[in-house]
Amino acid sequence: DTGVSQDPxxxxxxxxxxxxxxxxxxxxxxxxxxxxxxxxxxxxxxTYFQNEAQLEKSRLLSDRFSAERPxxxxxxLEIQRTEQGDSAMYLCASSLAGxxxxxxxxxxxxxxxxxxx
Amino acid sequence: xxxxxxxxxxxFVQEKEAVTLDCTYDTSxxxxxxxxxxxxxxxxxxxxxxxxxxxxxxxxxGRYSLNFQKARKSANLVISASQLGDSAMYFCAMGAxxxxxxxxxxxxxxxxxx
Numbered sequence: 001d002t003g004v005s006q007d008p009x010x011x012x013x014x015x016x017x018x019x020x021x022x023x024x025x026x027x028x029x030x031x032x033x034x035x036x037x038x039x040x041x042x043x044x045x046x047t048y049f050q051n052e053a054q055l056e057k058s059r060l061l062s063d064r065f066s067a068e069r070p071x072x073x074x075x076x077l078e079i080q081r082t083e084q085g086d087s088a089m090y091l092c093a094s095s096l097a098g099x100x101x102x103x104x105x106x107x108x109x110x111x112x113x114x115x116x117x
Numbered sequence: 118x119x120x121x122x123x124x125x126x127x128x129f130v131q132e133k134e135a136v137t138l139d140c141t142y143d144t145s146x147x148x149x150x151x152x153x154x155x156x157x158x159x160x161x162x163x164x165x166x167x168x169x170x171x172x173x174x175x176x177x178x179g180r181y182s183l184n185f186q187k188a189r190k191s192a193n194l195v196i197s198a199s200q201l202g203d204s205a206m207y208f209c210a211m212g213a214x215x216x217x218x219x220x221x222x223x224x225x226x227x228x229x230x231x
Contacts, residue, residue, distance in 0.1 A: 033218065042121075042208050042221030043162070056218060089160060105152060106219060108162035 002026070004109035006092050012115045013082060020078045021112045025094030032075050033106060034067055035091040036060065043091055049075060050097055079114075087116045119144045121209050121222035129228050130199045137184070138194040138225045140209030146170075149213055151192040153183065156206040156224070165207075168192055199229045 005024040013019050025032045031050050035043035046065070047057045051072035061067075064082075069075040079086055090113075093106040120143040130136040142151065153165040168176045168183045176183040184193040196203055206226050210219040 035219075040223070042210070042224050043219075045218035045220070048218060058218070091162060093162075105164045105167055107164060108154070110159070110161045113160070 004092055004094050004107055006090075006109035006112050008112055009110060010113045010115070012117065014117050015082055015084060017082055018078065018080045019082060019114065020076055021090055021092075021114075022074060022076050023092030023094075023109060024074045025092070026107060029094035029096055029107075030072070031095045031097050031106075032069055033093040033095075034075070034077050035093065035108075037089040037091055037111070038087075046077075082114075082116050084116050087114055089113050119146075119149075119211055119213065119220045121211055121220055123209055123222035123225050125225045126223075127226045127228065129230065132201060132229060132231050133198050135195060135197045136199055136227065138196070138207050138209075138227065140192045140194065140222060142190050142192060142209070142211050144190075144211065144213070146213050149211055151183070151185070152210040152212070152219065153181070153192075153194045154208045154210060154221075155203075156208060158205070162208070166194070196227075199227075201229050201231060203227060204229045 007022045033048040034046040037043040047067050049069040064080045067077045089111045091111045093108045095106045096104045122141045149170045151168045155163045166178045166181045168185045180197045182195045206224045208224045209222045212219045
């Protein structure tokens with residue numbers, strides 16, 4: 001059972017550039033989540049998918065952010081025209097959808113650390 | 118709105134001692150789940166333990182147990198027999214329904230010394 005995989009682990013880019021991150025969930029998981037974590041804070045929810053459908057987006061997800069999960073497997077998160085405030089760890093998680101929490105915790109990847117110069 | 122509060126920025130404990138990390142929550146939902154995650158300095162978030170709002174017994178997973186007091190809206194994590202490898206940031210989180218977004222607290226840094 002491989003875990004959630006994120007690529008790249010680190011991304012350094014100049015302000016104004018576009019960046020794209022990829023997340024491969026645990027293979028049997030149909031739900032996929034994106035979170036953002038800044039230094040000294042807990043993760044903040046950005047968006048989540050069930051299969052290929054994007055079911056919820058946070059107010060944190062500005063128009064510069066877009067996420068896709070075209071075939072219901074891997075997902076990409078793109079940030080356009082990056083700003084200094086976008087510097088953070090971007091975490092992906094996956095889980096099984098179901099009626100109860102008990103055996104469906106969200107499992108997280110190692111994250112992509114984004115640094116904006 | 119849901120909220121998680123972790124009031125201890127840092128906790129220090131010696132090896133083999135037990136430690137309690139505090140978590141209080143606020144929600145108007147009747148059904149919810151409470152989670153604890155561990156985040157070592159390497160960055161990955163590791164799921165530790167879960168408690169459902171309707172579970173009558175406190176959850177336990179190995180050295181981890183969750184002291185759930187529903188009336189007080191608290192869900193404290195107890196780590197027994199601390200080990201050096203327990204040094205990490207610990208986050209309490211809550212979800213309204215299975216599969217939806219988790220709300221996290223700000224975390225508590227645990228330092229275990231020999």
